[in-house]
Amino acid sequence: MKTLKDSDPTEYLSTSRQIAEFIDNVVWKDIEKELKEWLNQILDDLVENAEGNDIHLHRGRAQALRKVLLLPQIMFESIQMEEDTERDSKKE
16 A cells, blocks of 8 residues: 555646636635635634643644645646656757
């Protein structure tokens, strides 16, 4: 069984075009909206209710959600760079 540390994070199955379509898709827009709501709730809880270890928990949750929100763009850029490199190597 493959674990997260066994997998290469740059090996994506999608193309940059597919990721771009996903980013523009209403399904991602709905997910993004929901995740932003979660993030806002976490930030509100952090400001209003967090004490002691709760602060670290809320900060960690907020950081994780921010990364998830950026994931499609990060994937797009990574795949696009890989595609550009592959295209350039074929030209040579």
